[in-house]
Amino acid sequence: xxxxxxxxxxxxxxxxxxxxxxxxxxxxxxxxxxxxxxxxxxxxxxxxxxxxxxxxxxxxxxxxxxxxxxxxxxxxxxxxxxxxxxxxxxxxxxxxxxxxxxxxxxxxxxxxxxxxxxxxxxxxxxxxxxxxxxxxxxxxxxxxxxxxxxxxxxxxxxxxxxxxxxxxxxxxxxxxxxxxxxxxxxxxxxxxxxxxxxxxxxxxxxxxxxxxxxxxxxxxxxxxxxxxxxxxxxxxxxxxxxxxxxxxxxxxxxxxxxxxxxxxxxxxxxxxxxxxxxxxxxxxxxxxxxxxxxxxxxxxxxxxxxxxxxxxxxxxxxxxxxxxxxxxxxxxxxxxxxxxxxxxxxxxxxxxxxxxxxxxxxxxxxxxxxxxxxxxxxxxxxxxxxxxxxxxxxxxxxxxxxxxxxxxxxxxxxxxxxxxxxxxxxxxxxxxxxxxxxxxxxxxxxxxxxxxxxxxxxxxxxxxxxxxxxxxxxxxxxxxxxxxxxxxxxxxxxxxxxxxxxxxxxxxxxxxxxxxxxxxxxxxxxxxxxxxxxxxxxxxxxxxxxxxxxxxxxxxxxxxxxxxxxxxxxxxxxxxxxxxxxxxxxxxxxxxxxxxxxxxxxxxxxxxxxxxxxxxxxxxxxxxxxxxxxxxxxxxxxxxxxxxxxxxxxxxxxxxxxxxxxxxxxxxxxxxxxxxxxxxxxxxxxxxxx
Ligand code: PEP
Ligand code: MG
Numbered sequence: 206x207x208x209x210x211x212x213x214x215x216x217x218x219x220x221x222x223x224x225x226x227x228x229x230x231x232x233x234x235x236x237x238x239x240x241x242x243x244x245x246x247x248x249x250x251x252x253x254x255x256x257x258x259x260x261x262x263x264x265x266x267x268x269x270x271x272x273x274x275x276x277x278x279x280x281x282x283x284x285x286x287x288x289x290x291x292x293x294x295x296x297x298x299x300x301x302x303x304x305x306x307x308x309x310x311x312x313x314x315x316x317x318x319x320x321x322x323x324x325x326x327x328x329x330x331x332x333x334x335x336x337x338x339x340x341x342x343x344x345x346x347x348x349x350x351x352x353x354x355x356x357x358x359x360x361x362x363x364x365x366x367x368x369x370x371x372x373x374x375x376x377x378x379x380x381x382x383x384x385x386x387x388x389x390x391x392x393x394x395x396x397x398x399x400x401x402x403x404x405x406x407x408x409x410x411x412x413x414x415x416x417x418x419x420x421x422x423x424x425x426x427x428x429x430x431x432x433x434x435x436x437x438x439x440x441x442x443x444x445x446x447x448x449x450x451x452x453x454x455x456x457x458x459x460x461x462x463x464x465x466x467x468x469x470x471x472x473x474x475x476x477x478x479x480x481x482x483x484x485x486x487x488x489x490x491x492x493x494x495x496x497x498x499x500x501x502x503x504x505x506x507x508x509x510x511x512x513x514x515x516x517x518x519x520x521x522x523x524x525x526x527x528x529x530x531x532x533x534x535x536x537x538x539x540x541x542x543x544x545x546x547x548x549x550x551x552x553x554x555x556x557x558x559x560x561x562x563x564x565x566x567x568x569x570x571x572x573x574x575x576x577x578x579x580x581x582x583x584x585x586x587x588x589x590x591x592x593x594x595x596x597x598x599x600x601x602x603x604x605x606x607x608x609x610x611x612x613x614x615x616x617x618x619x620x621x622x623x624x625x626x627x628x629x630x631x632x633x634x635x636x637x638x639x640x641x642x643x644x645x646x647x648x649x650x651x652x653x654x655x656x657x658x659x660x661x662x663x664x665x666x667x668x669x670x671x672x673x674x675x676x677x678x679x680x681x682x683x684x685x686x687x688x689x690x691x692x693x694x695x696x697x698x699x700x701x702x703x704x705x706x707x708x709x710x711x712x713x714x715x716x717x718x719x720x721x722x723x724x725x726x727x728x729x730x731x732x733x734x735x736x737x738x739x740x741x742x743x744x745x746x747x748x749x750x751x752x753x754x755x756x757x758x759x760x761x762x763x764x765x766x767x768x769x770x771x772x773x774x775x776x777x778x779x780x781x782x783x784x785x786x787x788x789x790x791x792x793x794x795x796x797x798x799x800x801x802x803x804x805x806x807x808x809x810x811x812x813x814x815x816x817x818x819x820x821x822x823x824x825x826x827x828x829x830x831x832x833x834x835x836x837x838x839x840x841x842x843x844x845x846x847x848x849x850x851x852x853x854x855x856x857x858x859x860x861x862x863x864x865x866x867x868x869x870x871x872x873x874x875x876x877x878x879x880x881x882x883x884x885x886x887x888x889x890x891x892x893x894x895x
Pocket of ligand 2: 758760
């Protein structure tokens with residue numbers, strides 16, 4: 206055995222191309238070659254590029270190289286020579302310069318939750334299918350390894366072709382990175398680990414590649430050197446390519462380090478739902494609006510989120526430092542030290558975030574003039590169940606059950622759903638819970654079916670259920686059975702008219718009969734209709750006669766009344782919750798329900814915005830359902846207002862001509878009547894047409 210001491214003297218440290226040169230030299234020798242950091246003892250195999258890169262050896266790092274084998278002396282000489290020649294990097298290529306984009310960059314978007322977070326960018330391009338775990342039979346393990354090797358070969362061919370093209374079109378200096386990609390791909394640290402994982406865990410190749418890839422990436426994102434850490438995105442690229450070749454699909458799902466900020470053009474709600482919250486600190490997306498499902502879930506999870514950032518994604522790289530300020534709706538890429546300091550001071554003086562601002566007050570809240578208002582919780586994920594209690598909700602006003610389907614293409618079984626609804630009943634307590642039949646389609650669960658040209662107007666919600674009766678029956682049975690355990694109701698989403706209600710009720714009645722014939726334990730449930738499309742508003746009187754309650758989905762009501770895509774930032778200016786047409790719709794629905802003597806629960810995001818909640822009370826709503834974390838704020842505001850006064854303002858708003866007029870009216874009236882509750886900056890800001 207022989208060893209020598211070395212120091213990294215090249216400006217960029219032992220980065221991808223230098224490491225690739227080192228691997229090339231080391232691989233010529235038979236001896237084993239180990240690099241060791243002198244400061245912490247971290248070790249790397251000098252024949253493995255991934256291993257070398259995880260040393261994170263920047264300029265000035267002291268190392269030891271240990272050789273063991275018949276040609277150990279020659280190997281040491283060659284490697285010491287390579288170090289002294291700065292890894293033979295005589296040419297300086299543009300691509301190797303530290304990124305010029307390290308200047309602070311501020312982008313304005315829309316803050317859809319609370320909080321200020323400092324973290325590291327993790328780029329995530331959606332449109333990818335998740336990678337799922339399958340258990341492989343013993344007899345098929347060899348076939349699975351073979352599949353993986355085929356994917357490696359295919360990836361190699363693709364990379365060689367890309368490299369050749371890059372060399373031709375951009376020159377050698379720009380193509381080098383694909384050499385590193387090719388080395389990653391052949392690195393035993395990756396390939397051997399994946400194959401070992403397949404056999405040891407009896408896992409499918411996709412899952413094994415994802416797990417091993419994520420491990421490598423997480424080591425990378427923790428590297429304490431900006432330039433080297435950025436190279437993590439190269440590994441990410443290779444893993445993505447492998448997975449794409451294995452699944453025959455597009456991109457996929459990445460690693461997460463401690464302080465990840467997910468930056469994406471857009472995110473599926475199911476992706477947000479699946480994020481590991483121990484690691485993800487915030488999200489920043491180019492698309493999205495206040496009521497997009499992704500934003501709703503982010504709020505529910507207490508995740509700091511800014512959406513509608515337009516072309517921000519393309520300006521970032523995985524590993525970049527980023528500040529996400531959801532309070533101001535702003536993100537800052539590469540924040541300077543003074544910006545960070547400033548923000549830290551603001552965060553401290555701004556007091557606790559909504560998430561920390563918990564209260565145990567529960568039960569209905571009373572306005573100053575004695576009107577009782579129920580504040581219920583909207584939930585979608587089992588992880589949010591605890592919040593129902595934490596924030597003192599009067600049960601669950603809306604369970605968005607489609608999040609049980611977050612695995613694309615997978616309907617959960619009756620037993621799985623029964624388990625989920627039972628857990629829901631438990632957490633909801635005496636006030637009960639309302640389960641919405643799958644609102645699949647639109648932006649949710651779009652992978653369950655072929656993409657439609659116009660999904661929001663397509664086979665969505667009750668239409669989907671009526672076209673997929675087997676899935677609907679499974680869900681209805683699970684709900685009926687769980688309601689034997691405690692108070693549970695069912696609501697039918699997006700009914701166009703009473704015909705949709707009748708069709709859905711027919712299926713429910715049939716399942717009641719089936720369960721009775723099977724002598725299963727179940728209980729009949731109250732059945733409600735979501736009023737969220739204009740045709741349902743216009744025929745609310747008829748619908749009210751055939752259901753037990755209404756739920757007013759103001760998110761979709763705004764979308765469909767104003768013909769504005771709720772998730773499209775380009776038209777966010779036209780998404781006006783306080784548009785007079787929306788207020789007429791709400792008013793009419795409330796009146797129809799009152800006449801039929803049935804309750805109305807307002808469960809769109811409007812209910813969770815304190816100023817809007819007051820207006821809803823003014824229109825006559827007494828049952829509001831919202832993101833659990835918003836309950837304490839709404840409770841405080843409602844307890845300090847007078848419902849009669851709210852009514853006066855609401856009546857004036859119904860006379861206004863435009864959304865601008867209503868907003869002006871609300872701002873002026875609220876500031877005058879309740880200055881301590883609604884100082885200027887707590888009222889919703891008018892959107893900008895930009
Ligand atoms: C709504 O449309 O307001 C609603 C509550 O349902 P979702 O946001 O899930 O469409
Ligand atoms: Mg809706």
